[in-house]
Amino acid sequence: MKHVQKFAFAMLALVAIGCGGSGSGTPSTSISGNTTKYYVEAIVKIKSTNLKGDKNWTAAQLLNPQTPGLQADLNDPTVFGVLDPMNIQVGEEVVFQLVGYPTDSSGNVILNASGLPVRNILPATFSSSDINGTYGSLAGSTGDYVAGSAKSSGYIAVTASYKGAQFQTNYSIQVRQARLLGTVLGEGLSSTSGSQLYHTKLQFFDGNGALVGAVAVQYDGSFRASVPTTTQTFTVVPDSIPAAFYQSYSYAYNVGGTTTSYQYDAGVGGCDGQALLFPPSSYNLSIGTTTLPQTIYVQPRSSGTILGSTGCTEP
Numbered sequence: 001m002k003h004v005q006k007f008a009f010a011m012l013a014l015v016a017i018g019c020g021g022s023g024s025g026t027p028s029t030s031i032s033g034n035t036t037k038y039y040v041e042a043i044v045k046i047k048s049t050n051l052k053g054d055k056n057w058t059a060a061q062l063l064n065p066q067t068p069g070l071q072a073d074l075n076d077p078t079v080f081g082v083l084d085p086m087n088i089q090v091g092e093e094v095v096f097q098l099v100g101y102p103t104d105s106s107g108n109v110i111l112n113a114s115g116l117p118v119r120n121i122l123p124a125t126f127s128s129s130d131i132n133g134t135y136g137s138l139a140g141s142t143g144d145y146v147a148g149s150a151k152s153s154g155y156i157a158v159t160a161s162y163k164g165a166q167f168q169t170n171y172s173i174q175v176r177q178a179r180l181l182g183t184v185l186g187e188g189l190s191s192t193s194g195s196q197l198y199h200t201k202l203q204f205f206d207g208n209g210a211l212v213g214a215v216a217v218q219y220d221g222s223f224r225a226s227v228p229t230t231t232q233t234f235t236v237v238p239d240s241i242p243a244a245f246y247q248s249y250s251y252a253y254n255v256g257g258t259t260t261s262y263q264y265d266a267g268v269g270g271c272d273g274q275a276l277l278f279p280p281s282s283y284n285l286s287i288g289t290t291t292l293p294q295t296i297y298v299q300p301r302s303s304g305t306i307l308g309s310t311g312c313t314e315p
Contacts (some may be wrong), residue, residue: 036100037109038122039168041218042085044086045093045144050075053149063095063221066112071232078181078289082218085158085171087226088147088177096143098160098167102220115192117219117224124160124167135173147173174226178285179203181224182292184217184236186245187299194221200239205233229285238266241298249298 046062046132061067071077088094094140100120102110109117131138135156143160148214150172159168184200186193197217204213206226215225238247247266252259 004199012217035103035105035107036120037103038162038165038167039099039101040158040167041097041099042083042088042145044080044083044169044224045095046070046080050079060121063097064119064121066114066116078291081181081222081224082220083224084216084218085169086155087174087213087215087224088145088171089174089176089226090149090151091148091176092147094145096123096126096138096145096158098143098162098222099219106284108253109195111192111195115190115195117198119219122162124162127159127161129157129159133184133243151175164254168272177287178227178229178231179224179289180227180231180285180292181222181289183289184223184296184298186250187250187297188303189300193300194219195219196242196244196300197221199240200242200298201237202296203235203237204231205235206230207232209233227285229287230284235264236296238264244301246299246301249296251296252294282313 019034043063043065047195052055052075055069057067057070057072057073061070064070065080065082071080083094085094085096098121100122102120104110112118123170124143126138126140128136128138131151132139134148135150135152136145138158140147145158150173155170155172157168157170159166182202184197184202185191186196189196194217198219198221200217202217202223202225203211204215204225206212206228207230210288212231213225213227215223217223236249241247241249248264250261250263251262
């Protein structure tokens with residue numbers, strides 16, 4: 001099943017305009033001489049009806065996916081998290097944020113006590129290239145966005161302005177379809193290793209091998225894909241994997257006590273373009289939220305030679 005396709009991941013084409021921005025997808029790091037990586041991100045907005053009411057959260061805490069204990073106070077924690085802005089669905093409420101990730105002298109993102117990147121939400125203002133609000137309503141002072149009822153035509157740009165600099169990324173509005181959640185981590189690494197795989201890309205295909213969706217991994221290794229209910233296969237795009245990892249990844253799941261493992265290695269002849277199949281429990285997706293049963297693992301180069309490489313395997 002050799003059908004990985006080159007896909008225009010416009011959601012990652014973050015452009016820093018002015019103040020040293022490269023315009024090539026590399027965030028500006030020149031504001032006041034700071035060593036910080038800046039990204040325009042989107043999070044799913046928490047609605048009051050999804051709160052158990054056990055605690056009195058501040059507005060700022062409800063906008064921060066790293067707030068301790070917040071997930072536990074949600075009636076449905078699956079409807080909160082960082083969202084690839086190219087996967088917003090009609091009617092959804094999200095909040096655009098300009099996020100600064102401090103880095104050390106080597107350019108590595110600084111981690112907090114939990115092992116996740118220090119994530120500073122900055123007081124930016126926002127504007128959209130959809131100036132007439134055809135596809136949704138944006139509150140420029142807060143970044144709050146309510147998607148309209150129509151699928152967008154092409155990509156829409158959202159710009160965050162902060163301290164004289166502008167940062168831009170693209171978003172799109174999809175029809176209401178299946179919302180597939182999952183996690184990508186480093187093989188043999190900690191549960192927070194997904195931070196090293198930020199912006200790794202996944203593609204999704206239907207039973208005929210046609211590309212039907214794509215998503216980018218977020219700062220914590222999670223992804224929230226919007227895909228048709230006809231989706232049956234997925235793959236990690238090899239050349240989107242960071243240099244600290246091999247272009248080698250695996251997916252395993254257990255059905256009826258039997259574990260089935262799929263291994264992809266871009267370095268093995270004939271493997272390029274293979275997609276890994278979803279487990280049977282993920283066939284016949286329905287509109288609503290489904291979580292991929294197991295984690296996708298990418299092998300770090302620090303582990304030495306590629307482990308368990310048996311070539312391309314699939315059902």
